[in-house]
Amino acid sequence: MTSLETLPPRSALYLPASNARAIAKARTLDADMIILDLEDAVPEADKATARDAAAAAMDEGFGDRIAAIRINAPDSPHHAEDVVAAQASQTAAIVIPKVEMAESAAQIARAVGKPVLAMIETPAGILAAASIAAADGVVGLIAGTNDIAHALRLPPLAGRGGLTLALQTIVLAGRAAGVFVIDGVWNRLDDPEGLEGECREGRDLGFDGKTLIHPNQIAVANRAFSPSEAEIEDARALIEAAQGGAVRFRDRMVEDMHVATARALLERAR
Numbered sequence: 001m002t003s004l005e006t007l008p009p010r011s012a013l014y015l016p017a018s019n020a021r022a023i024a025k026a027r028t029l030d031a032d033m034i035i036l037d038l039e040d041a042v043p044e045a046d047k048a049t050a051r052d053a054a055a056a057a058m059d060e061g062f063g064d065r066i067a068a069i070r071i072n073a074p075d076s077p078h079h080a081e082d083v084v085a086a087q088a089s090q091t092a093a094i095v096i097p098k099v100e101m102a103e104s105a106a107q108i109a110r111a112v113g114k115p116v117l118a119m120i121e122t123p124a125g126i127l128a129a130a131s132i133a134a135a136d137g138v139v140g141l142i143a144g145t146n147d148i149a150h151a152l153r154l155p156p157l158a159g160r161g162g163l164t165l166a167l168q169t170i171v172l173a174g175r176a177a178g179v180f181v182i183d184g185v186w187n188r189l190d191d192p193e194g195l196e197g198e199c200r201e202g203r204d205l206g207f208d209g210k211t212l213i214h215p216n217q218i219a220v221a222n223r224a225f226s227p228s229e230a231e232i233e234d235a236r237a238l239i240e241a242a243q244g245g246a247v248r249f250r251d252r253m254v255e256d257m258h259v260a261t262a263r264a265l266l267e268r269a270r
């Protein structure tokens with residue numbers, strides 16, 4: 001089982017808390033984390049029923065999967081009731097969208113009394129990412145790439161080039177504060193190759209996992225964010241070859257930080 005404290009999720013699947021079939025389905029899926037959404041996936045008219053459904057779903061649980069509720073943002077009329085419901089629920093964590101200030105995240109974390117995953121998805125949030133990541137109660141950052149693209153006025157069919165600085169800022173902020181970092185969603189539902197490429201890109205940027213929107217995306221993300229057999233073999237051999245200081249290993253120089261990287265990779269694989 002993935003534990004929020006020790007191992008970040010490779011796959012974090014969103015679903016609208018108003019969708020009972022998706023909630024039932026989620027209990028059969030291999031996602032490390034389930035995020036019951038009360039925010040953008042839920043129409044205004046369904047906000048109250050979605051909140052009640054999320055609490056009931058948490059009572060029933062999601063087995064070994066980490067389960068979280070994404071509440072509405074602090075400036076939403078639904079936010080206060082979401083906080084009360086999340087606090088009273090069995091949710092393991094809460095996801096706060098559109099966080100722009102560290103104090104706001106810390107204050108919600110205190111009110112709910114659960115670990116917080118702060119979404120960085122506005123220009124102000126990106127500029128404040130380092131302090132948000134370091135706020136009391138924050139255990140992880142999630143990139144909200146759709147909202148960032150919207151706020152930056154990127155063309156609808158543009159790739160992720162315009163998001164690079166934001167994504168790297170999120171990774172930097174998370175690493176500086178020692179919290180995990182999860183990449184944004186891939187919107188296409190039937191393009192596993194495209195998803196795989198974006199997962200690889202996210203991992204290469206330093207992300208620990210990816211947020212997802214459909215069950216058919218889970219296996220791709222779990223595979224992409226797990227160490228490969230080749231990486232595991234290389235890490236084991238590197239640790240064996242290391243002697244402290246700089247040494248030749250295969251065709252490259254390795255030093256102590258490479259040993260630390262290899263150990264972390266083996267821990268992740270385990």
Ligand SMILES: CC(C)(COP(=O)(O)OP(=O)(O)OC[C@H]1O[C@@H](n2cnc3c(N)ncnc32)[C@H](O)[C@@H]1OP(=O)(O)O)[C@@H](O)C(=O)NCCC(=O)NCCSC(=O)C[C@H](O)C(=O)O
Nearest residue numbers: 014015016021022025026037040041144145146147213214
């Ligand atoms: C995108 C969808 C609306 C597509 O739905 P649909 O066409 O109905 O899917 P399928 O017919 O292919 O579904 C097949 C079965 O799988 C279940 N299903 C579908 N999606 C999910 C899911 N996310 N979790 C669990 N189960 C799911 C269906 O119920 C079918 O099962 P069954 O009924 O038993 O046959 C839909 O996939 C969807 O709603 N996805 C999640 C949308 C969401 O949560 N959006 C909010 C988060 S994204 C975001 O906001 C990111 C961020 O903030 C940003 O700014 O970027």
Ligand SMILES: [Mg+2]
Nearest residue numbers: 121144146147
């Ligand atoms: Mg968003």
